[in-house]
Amino acid sequence: MTAHGGPVTAPADVIDLAQRLIRCPSRAGIDGYGPVLGVLEDWLAGRGLPYRRLHGDSGDTVGLLVEVAGGRPGPWWALDACVDTAPYGDEAAWSFAPDSGEVVDGWLRGRGAADSKLAAAMFCGIAAELHGRAGALHGGLAVLLDVDEHTGGFGGARAYLADRRAARPAGVMIGYPGFDEVVVGGRGLWRASIAVHAASGHSGSRRSTPGAVSRAAHLVRLLEEADLPGADGEFPLPPKLTVTSCHGGQGFSVVPDVCELGVDIRTTPAFDARAAEQLVREAVAELDAKVSVPRPATITPVASWPPYRLGTDRQPAAALLDAAAVEGLIVRPKTAGPSNIGNLLAGEGIPATAGFGVRYEGLHGVDERACLEDLPAVHAVYRRAVLSLLGRSS
Known part of the structure; x- marks a missing residue:
């Protein structure tokens, strides 16, 4: 399948990028973020995608922002995934190296595989698909790649919203994992x-x-x-x-x-x-x-x-749920108990979904891994939803 943005990024390319990200430890508050950001920058630059670093109040880098501008007027929408991670915990309890990045029996292994380096790689792939022949798009697509999420500071999102050069998003889809549900609200x-x-x-x-x-x-x-x-x-x-x-x-x-x-x-x-x-x-x-x-x-x-909850007829929830239905998936809207970046965005008046992605195990625990069998369907859903929001069919 192709679109105005070019061929769909092959799952193998998305997986390869995710593996390289996992092999760069980026534990929040422990590791430096230069290596993992460098992997992303090399990948984006190699495909001619426009991006820039975002900086926090103290001048530290808190994320990368990729911007694909359409040729027609309309609102901007954003995809968001973090590339910093939780700590490893007791490494002796892991059955494989936390930074292995290996694929075994269809599962991508390592810290960040589920939360959320695979989603970050997938979102980069979607941006690449839209870039280059984006003149038919209405508005634009921003892809936010955070490295200040697991600290709880959400500096990437804050810097994005404070950036006067960036168009304010009409809505955000956050790439947390989970194959059966779309998080449309949270306490x-x-x-x-x-x-x-x-x-x-x-x-x-x-x-x-x-x-x-x-x-x-x-x-x-x-x-x-x-x-x-x-x-x-x-x-x-x-x-x-x-x-x-x-x-x-x-x-x-x-x-x-x-x-x-x-x-x-x-x-x-x-x-x-x-x-x-x-x-x-x-x-x-x-x-x-x-x-x-x-x-x-x-x-x-x-x-x-603040708490928040989107009606399923409100964007971007509606686009994501509709796209899932077209792809033949049964996906339920969910209100989450824990808070997330969606709460921060709700406080800014920006609607968000947080959590539709591949199946996973070991998130924030030992033996974190992500199910690659789900990747093509998840990729197709987000791609279809983005094209719908930008005024194009797939």
Whole structure:
């Protein structure tokens, strides 16, 4: 099959690029990103594709942006896949080298095979297919290749949206794996650090009051016993509260005067960031009312993203689901429990899908691998969806 952008990139070429990416370790916060970006730049330059590096606030490289401009007016759409990865974990637990990049029994092996170097290679292939004879396209296609995703900073997406030279995308399709579902929504989050205070003293003193750790433990119970609403309306997931960290004390003989808690609340349209913060403030007020303390507990919000959910008739979800149906696939829309780049984009008013790709195993764990049997169908779905959004049939 050919199109105005030229022949479809052969699966072997996509796999070869993905293998080379896997063989360049790019663990977030551990490895330098120069080698993995160099692989991409060589591949893009060899096909004459226009690209440039994106830089974060501190000047560090946070991604590559490929831009294929159409010859007719229209909105721009984006494909996004990360090429930084999770760490390896216990390498002794792997049955193959985390950076092997080998294909065994139809599975591509290595860290990043599933999340998301295979998708990055596939998206580069789609850009190559459209480039060169793109005059018939309406608007344009951007391909964002992140190296600041697994840090949680999402610097590539932030730099892309802040780049005045780049057209603002009308929607984004993120290449996370998973063959049976398209993620069209996700819970948001509200996170805070809480410092619980108390009077310090000697642990062996005859007179003592609850220390900061004891008071923090009571606050944990108040938070975990708080009433949260259930799922509401068209948003299928309820909110969730988790105390994720507890730090306090410096020895056995000292009653600690401060203990810090980390709280993660996953939000929904019916229980948003304001409701989450109010719940925490009420629990802290109840704690402080019980015992007189030198200082009330202090709450420091550290992050907040909105929940989002696209209707299946809204782009780019509709184009992706329609393309899957044309290719004979049964793909269900899904609202995810964890947050993702889609939440960041939702906060910017940009609709996104996050998660349609090949089957996988070991994502963020041991023996990560991606099923190459699924690659032709996944490639065809994304290609068809992009052409539909850009005003062309396949």
